[in-house]
Amino acid sequence: MSALTPEQKEHFLQHGWVKIENCFTxxxxxxxxxxxxxxxxMDPNDKSTWHTLRTNMPSHFDFxxxxxxxxxxxxxxxxxxxxxxxxxxxxxxxxxxxxxxxxPEGENKPVPPENFPEWxxxxxxxxxxxxxxxxxxxxxxxxxxxxxxxGGTYICPPAIPKIAKHLYENxxxxxxxxxxxxxxxxxxxxxxxxxxxxxxxxxxEPGAFVEATGKVGDVYLMHPLMLHAPSDNSLRxxxxxxxxxxxxxxxxxxxxxxxxxxxxxxKVTLKALGKDRLPGWKITGPREAVTPLRxxxxxxMRLEELKRLEALKKQAEQTQTVTAAA
Numbered sequence: 001m002s003a004l005t006p007e008q009k010e011h012f013l014q015h016g017w018v019k020i021e022n023c024f025t026x027x028x029x030x031x032x033x034x035x036x037x038x039x040x041x042m043d044p045n046d047k048s049t050w051h052t053l054r055t056n057m058p059s060h061f062d063f064x065x066x067x068x069x070x071x072x073x074x075x076x077x078x079x080x081x082x083x084x085x086x087x088x089x090x091x092x093x094x095x096x097x098x099x100x101x102x103x104p105e106g107e108n109k110p111v112p113p114e115n116f117p118e119w120x121x122x123x124x125x126x127x128x129x130x131x132x133x134x135x136x137x138x139x140x141x142x143x144x145x146x147x148x149x150x151g152g153t154y155i156c157p158p159a160i161p162k163i164a165k166h167l168y169e170n171x172x173x174x175x176x177x178x179x180x181x182x183x184x185x186x187x188x189x190x191x192x193x194x195x196x197x198x199x200x201x202x203x204x205e206p207g208a209f210v211e212a213t214g215k216v217g218d219v220y221l222m223h224p225l226m227l228h229a230p231s232d233n234s235l236r237x238x239x240x241x242x243x244x245x246x247x248x249x250x251x252x253x254x255x256x257x258x259x260x261x262x263x264x265x266x267k268v269t270l271k272a273l274g275k276d277r278l279p280g281w282k283i284t285g286p287r288e289a290v291t292p293l294r295x296x297x298x299x300x301m302r303l304e305e306l307k308r309l310e311a312l313k314k315q316a317e318q319t320q321t322v323t324a325a326a
Contacts (some may be wrong), residue, residue, distance in 0.1 A: 081263030102233030151233030
């Protein structure tokens with residue numbers, strides 16, 4: 001049986017994304033987020049302690065998404081062309097939570113999405129090609145309710161054809177910031193100008209920007225070339241998501257003899273390029289991994305989180321001992 005309705009399939013084909021609702025419960029979400037404030041070193045009831053706008057937290061454990069959110073996993077498999085095309089290691093999601101708390105300066109002052117400074121495409125850990133397997137799908141589960149202007153991710157569907165064209169025209173590969181191989185800035189990791197300019201170029205197009213709002217348990221599934229950005233969270237209500245990547249076993253194939261074998265992701269890419277297939281197209285550079293700057297930062301964060309969690313555990317044990325003695 002299909003995990004997606006015909007309407008959901010068509011929506012993904014036309015727009016490059018689909019929202020799957022009620023994939024897990026609030027109680028399930030709590031098992032993942034229960035210690036988030038200890039990990040952050042902040043007080044949920046004292047905004048003066050909310051010292052960071054957005055925190056991309058490290059992970060301490062993973063969990064099987066096929067049992068945690070079976071409806072989402074089934075949809076992921078269908079969009080990617082079947083579970084047999086997905087690297088089984090990527091069935092597991094991590095507690096690498098992304099917490100958006102906004103800032104005092106930005107409270108009740110929403111910023112137009114075309115002016116967001118951090119538009120990007122995910123995959124800071126590999127050299128990108130049109131057919132890259134490392135980021136087969138962009139997945140965003142919601143671990144808190146997200147309202148309008150509440151820090152939800154914004155996406156830019158009209159940018160998919162622009163990014164696909166850029167990758168199609170650069171078969172030697174581009175860096176995670178879209179600089180082509182051989183360019184002076186090929187190894188830079190911080191400059192997001194290419195993406196930000198791409199978002200601005202889409203501002204006048206119909207449906208240029210979509211805000212990923214929803215309820216706990218909703219999961220957004222998006223084409224891997226979906227341009228997206230964190231928003232400013234002018235409501236200053238805690239927003240928690242994750243972004244688990246889905247990697248494929250093999251690179252995507254845009255030259256299949258049987259068109260029925262194209263995945264929905266491959267169909268969206270071909271549609272973005274205005275082509276039915278890409279006979280003879282192939283990459284001309286090596287597939288390479290990139291070590292992101294965030295790796296060292298998140299490892300330090302992980303060690304600091306462990307100290308706070310251990311201190312909380314000791315405090316609880318001491319309280320339990322005193323209570324038992326009384």
